[in-house]
Amino acid sequence: MIWRVEVKEKAGFYDAMGQSVKKDIHDLGLGKKVKEVKYVQVYLLEGDLEDRNIKDICENLLIDPVTQDYSYDGNVSDEKCYKAVEVAYNPGVMDPVEDSALKAILDLGVEGIRTVRTAKKYLIKGSLSHGEIRSIAEKILYNKVIQHLVTGKSGIAPEPPPYKFQLNHFNIINASNKALERISKEGQLFMSLDEMRAVKQYFKKLGRNPTDCELETIAQTWSEHCKHKTFRGLIEYDGKIIDNLLKNTVMKATKELAKPWCVSVFKDNSGIIRFDDKYDVCFKVETHNHPSALEPYGGAGTGIGGVIRDPLGTGMGAKPIINTDVFCFGLPDHPYNRLPKGAIHPKRIMKGVVAGVRDYGNRMGIPTSNGAVLFDEDFVGNPLVFCGNVGILPKNTAFKKANKGDLVVVVGGRTGRDGIHGATFSSGELTHESETVSGSCVQIGNPIQEKKVTDTILQARDLGLYTAITDCGAGGLSSAVGEMGEELGAEVHLDKVPLKYKGLRHDEIWISEAQERMVISVDPKKIGKLKSVFENENVEATVIGRFTGDKHLRLFYEGDLVCDMAMKFIHDGVPNVKRKAVWKKPVFKEPRIREKKDYAKDLLNLMSMPNVASKEWIIRQYDHEVQGGSVLKPLQGKHEDGPGDACITRPRLDSKKGIILSCGINIDYGKIDPYWMAASSIDEALRQVTAVGGNIEKAAILDNFCWGNCNKPDRLGGLVRASQACYDMAKVYGVPFISGKDSLNNEYAMGHKTISIPPTLLISCITVMDDTAKAVTMDAKKAGNAIYLIGLTRDEMGGSQYYKMLGYTGNSIPKVDPLYAKSLMKALNKTIEKGIIASCHDCSDGGMAVALAEMAFAGDLGMDIALKAPIPEDQECLRDHVLLFSESNSRFVAEVKDEKKFLAAMRGVPVWKLGKVTPGxxxxxRGGGGREIISTDIDKLKAAWKRPFKDM
Amino acid sequence: MVKVIVIRTAGTNCDRETAFAFHLAGAETELVHINQLVRGDKNMNDYHILAIPGGFTYGDDIASGKILANELKYKLEQDLERFIRDGKLIIGICNGFQVLVKAGLLPNLSGDFQEIEATLTLNDSAKFEDRWVYLKKGSRGQGPGSRKDKCVWTKGINGVMKLPVAHGEGKFIPRTDKVLRQLKKSGLIVFEYVDENGRRKGYPHNPNGSVEAIAGICDPTGRIFGLMPHPERHVARIQHPSWTRSNKDGSGDGLAIFQSGVSFAKKYL
Structure with a gap:
């Protein structure tokens, strides 16, 4: 029997959930029509339960006796004059609450319980039409990719029938090209004709057709997502052939720099560098763009969940210690009626993504301490969600090797139908049909499952109970086992894999991307001990096969062979892609700017530009201090609300040594020239390291390229240029890349038109800092201290926030001179280490004026600045708006305690005294002409900066 | 040596830094999984202090702290009763505070742990927030014993203290007005949210909308103590959000709480 329980706040208690929904409805423009919203939590309990059991469960578990009431059966809360909207998960979508509730009911001693389901019910009061209610439901309350509206009687979907094994073969050895293309399309394999022909060739030699499982395995392994065919293929560019762009640019710099502290680069699930004489640290950043476009909450949550498993699957397993997140969204005020068909509104995407990262990251107990959020209308259908994770692992655990005869063990969550075809789906473009075609790619994460897996894996690691580990990410078991068994070969019995529910086909089990799973290889002698480590903390660890040594991949289902292929073909059989790339500098309209007498208004408006404005609303929703190691937090200054340049964390609480994390990203520069965009992003990440007191000689960086469709030569041309910049800059700065990832089909197709995202390179930077007590923050400290500008300002306004504010892109993009920049940053680092600098802030979005304003209001102090000052030799005479708002790279503003010492320490570096900190x-x-061009107060500046994202 | 058991389970996150804070305070610490206690591999009565650290035990599903509270109540009741009867000390921080309240261990005015007398529920902002707050000790109440601090965890602490909060469900609500009156009268309100000058203010100073700005309470013996802010995250000055504006050396405000608990245990247990 099914019992329906409803829980809601008692009269007189504040219904925070209901209020929050009411606010969202208000933001939709329907605020006047809504009087009240009440939130009701619904539980469906199924089993041999009696009335008294239900009362027991409700009173001792489901309700808060202080604030909540419950009702069950018939007694539902559809009070008159409320309209009810009830939302439940679609069958097969994971709801973590159900697991916990089941456990807790069993803890109560109620044994008859079999199933728990939950639903959310909203009671809305007001003068809303049926259509308006429907619109509210669709825009705010549910997402049909994972949820549905409950109409009529609610129930529990019966468990699907058990799977009746049936092995399918694809007839490809006799297929025409046309038929091959059809097979690829219909199977959602996203394989090109060349690739299908390579498969045909291979099986022709074997004299048989491939099975469903074999074709799926190849499609997963050869997907752009897993294989990076664009970066590793042949590119014809500028009359030359580039054979493997990645090797010739990003990785080449690392190889040539040969830093002794780089432990493992571009090999494992993340890049590893030395931390101290006992520990190494590793860092990885991934994207989860397409899932987040369809289901922001689940997509972003599983994005962070997925990247946490990268360090956990690095070396012999690293403990995750810091998260990072960088998001690019469409404009939050994008008109609803101009939204592309099928796209979710950017504001809802933003709120969902932030909540997804918050709920997963916080529950994992990992601080989310560094990030950025940027906006541009071209992200409207295709947001970017970058999630990063840093891990720490004992020295000498950076490498691993499975042995012949080791058992294949899957650890953690069960396998379900969630996340089928994620790897191949992310390699295509998004369209308005994506949500129906690819909805099964989207999942809801279960962070507590992942936390349990993390806790137990690290114990098993320290006991030496396994020989190798990797995560189940894109491609699921197919990728994880395929990777680990590449040299050895493996056999797996798919029927042994624990399932969430019955009915999964053998090939679905193999490629499911269900979350929170790791694969380890275990010496059969240690399997008993290993299993008890996991059982002790309620984690499943199941033997599903073994590493054979015959270099074949063999899969069985209940004894039937369903896949038998050579590992060599799976991993090396993909034909090289050859693509054309061209690049032509686009020409944008150049604004004509007349010098103004007063720039106060411009500065205030600039502070409110979405890319510049305070992201405190987001930052505070993340726990950025759990684990206790936070030294510099993302928000700094007297009132703890100024924008810090980088975060610093001490992973060992008994040591002063720390890690600096920073990131560089410039979406507007990419439109003008991806080369200088990439160079600027690298410079920005290193500037931030320098600004907080770090030494760039100890910095390592990660690349994350997000591009449009690189089958189009102009998009690919931009990618080549950006990669070249990565090599040129990394080489001269002396900063190695240690890991990276690309996401290359970020376009939103609408009929014949597509919107491509601006070419975007995120540079994430990790730097080891010996003494974190020498760190410097960006807030002005003391009236009377001198303010200096460090670095040359040029007339480089193209892509600047100032131009964007005026409605222009422009052409004069900021460039980078890495040799000069490096010497400048090194000099500044030494000066900071000497304790001469009271505060330091890098000049980025909005230029020097924004940096100074932030410095002033974060310190709760005034500033007296004069642009008329000595000009370095090679400096042209610049106009006021350029000095104020140009975003020339490699620049800092610094508050100096002792000018004499400062000037001595900075000898040879262009510095320029701007003025001083004032008490008011x-x-x-004052402008170049000596007249005052800005006179405002710091409270106004701060208010303008805080306004856009104050009450989301 | 004072021995501290730090309990952890699925979703416990602040166990290591809590143990580190006790270590700095001079105690010996051990992280123990709840399953080890339930199975009988370990016994809490071998320790002097029991700490339930912060985190999201069982995902905060249903309600924060509820599932672990029930586990303690239904599976470890006898051990727990003996531990408390022996006058040993318990501290619950953030999620641990939620567990203690939802298990009926705090404030336990009735004395038999059977009554849920208060709750910690969703913040008025309806979301998780991480921010630093100022705390002041609540009044000592009236009647016998009111000349001294009731709570053994905060003896000797004076003035305004600064600690971070990081929670989504920290709004303290006493079940009835009578409970609130008794908390006040007996001096069981250990900490209130205030501003830097020690005055009560609204959001964000009171970050969650707690009744009477209550941030932490103890039971009538003063030995069981729970609070939403995280003292273990401020044991060193360098953890303070604006240490670059003043002083980088020395200890943080939160350390005194651990020292106070450990020194009481050393003296009396």
Whole structure:
């Protein structure tokens, strides 16, 4: 029997959930029509339960006796004059609450319980039409990719029938090209004709057709997502052939720099560098763009969940210690009626993504301490969600090797039909049909499952109970076992894999991307001990096969052979892609700017530009201090609300040594020239390291390329240029790349038109800092201290926030001179280490004026600035708006305690005294002509900066 | 040596830093999984202090702290009763505070742990927030014993203290007005959220909308103590959000709580 329980706040208690929904409805423009929203939590309990059991469960578990009431059966809360909207998960979608609730009911001693389901019910009061209610439901309350509206009587979907084994073969050895293309398309394999022909060739030699499982395995392994065919293929560019772009640019720099502290680069699930004489640290950043476009909450949550498993699957397993997140969204005020068909509104995407990262990251107990959020209308259908994770692992555990005869063990979550075809789906473009065609790619994560897996894996590691480990990410078991068994070969019995529910086909089990799973290889002698480590903390660890040594991949289902292929073909059989790349500098309209007498208004408006404005609303939703190691937090200054340049964390609480994390990203520069965009992103990440007191000689960086469709030569041309910049810059700065990832089909197709995202390279930077007590923050400290500008300002306004504010892109993109920049950063680092600098802030979005304003209001102090000052030799005479708002790279503003010492320490570096910190609240700037061009106060500046994302 | 058991389970996150804070305070610490206690591999009565650290035990599913509270109540009741009867000390931080309240161990005015007398529920902002707050000790109440601090965890602490909060469900609500009156009268309100000058203010100073700005309470013996802010995250000055504006050396405000608990245990247990 099914019992329906409803839980809601008692009268007189504040219904925070209901209020929060009411606010969202208000933001939709229907605020006047809504009087009240109440939230009701619904539980469906199924089993041999009696009335008294239900009362027991409700009173001792489901309700808060202080604030909540419950009702069950018939007694439902559809009070008159409320309209009810009830939302439940689609069958097969994971709801972590169900697991916990089941456990807790059993803890109560109620044994008859079999199933728990949950639903959310909203009671809305107001003068809303049926259509308006429906629109509210669709825009705010549910997402049909994972949820549905409950109409009529609610129930529990019966468990699907058990799977009746049936092995399918694809007839490809006699297939025409046309038929091959059809097979690829219909099977959602996203394989090209060349690739299908390579498969045909292989099986022709074997004299048989491939099975469903074999074709799926190849499609997963050869997907752009897993194989990076664009970066590793042949590219014709500028009359030359580039054979493997990655090897010739990004990886080449690392190889040539040969830093002794790089432990493992571009090999494992993340890049590893030395931390101290006992520990190494590793870092990885991934994207989860397409899932987040369809289901922001689940997509972003599993994005962070997935990247946490990268360090966990690095070497012999690293403990995850810091998360990072960088998001690019469409404009939050994008008109609803101009939204592309099928796209979710950017504001809802943003709120969902933030909540997804928050709920997963916080529950994992990992601080989310560094990130960025950027906006551009071209991200409207295709947001970017970058998630990163840093791990720490004992020295000498950076390498692993499975042995012949080791058992294949899957650890953690059960396998379900969730996340089928994620790897191949992410290699295609998004369209308005994506949500129906590819909805099964999207999943909801279960962070507590992953936390349990993490806790137990690290115990098993320290006991030496396994020989190798990797994560189940894109491609699921097919990728994980395929990778681990590449040299040895493996056999897996798919019927042994624990399932969430019955009915999964053998090939679905193999490629499911169900979350929170790791694969380890275990010496059969240690399997008993290993299993008890996991059982002790309620984690499943199941033997599903073994590593054979015959270099074949063999899969069985209940004894039937369903896949038998040579590992060599699976891993090396993919034909090289040859693509054309061209690049032509686009020409944008150049604004004509007349010098103004007063720039206060411009500065205030600039502070409110979405890319510049405070992201405190997001930052505070993340726990950025759990694990206790936080030294510099993302928000700094007297009132703890100024924007820090980078975060610093001490992974060992008994040591002063720390890690600096920073990131560089410039979406507007990419439109003008991806080369200088990439160079600027690298410079920005290193500037931030320098600004907080780090030494770039100890910095390592990660690349994350997000591009449009690289089958189009102009998109690919931009990618080549950006990669070249990576080599040129990394080489001269002396900063190695240690890991990276690309996501190359970020376009939103609408009929014949597509919107491509701006070419975007995220540079994430990790730097080891010996003494974190020498760190510097960006907030002004003391009235009377001198303010200096460090670095040359040029007339480089193209892609600047100032131009964007005026509605232009422009052409004069900021460039980078890495040799000069390096010497400047090194000099500044030494100066900071000497304790001469009271505060330091890098000049980025909005230029020097924004940096100074932030510095002033974060310190709760005024500033008196004069742009008329000595000009370095090679500096042209610049106009006021350029000095204020140009985003020239490699620049800092610094508050100096002792000018004499500062000038001595910075000898040879272009520095320029701007003025001083003042005790009042006035922010005053005199222009080149000596007249005051800005006079405002820091409270106004701060208010303008905080306004856009204050009450989301 | 004072021995501290730090309990952890699925979703416990602040176990290591809590143990580290006790270590700095001079105690010996051990992280023990709840299953080890339930199975009988370990016994809490071998320790002097029991700490339930922060985190999201069982995902905060259903309600924060509820599932672990029930586990303690239904599976470890006898051990727990003996531990408390022996006058040993318990601290619950953040999620641990939620567990203690939802298990009926705090405030336990009735004395038999059977009554749920208060709750910690969803913040008024309806979301998780991480921010630093100022805390002041609540009044000592009236009647006998009111000349001294009731709570053994905060003896000797004076003035305004600064600690971070990081939670989504920290709004303290006493079940009835009578409970609130008794908390006040007996001096069981250990900490209140205030501003830097020690005055009560609204959001964000009171970050979750707690009734009477209550941030932490103890039971009538003063030995069981729970609070939403995280003292273990401020044991060193360098953890303070604006240490670059003043002083980088020395200990943080939160350390005194661990020292106070450990020194009491050393003296009396």
């Amino acid at each position: 609240r006035t922010f005053s700037v």
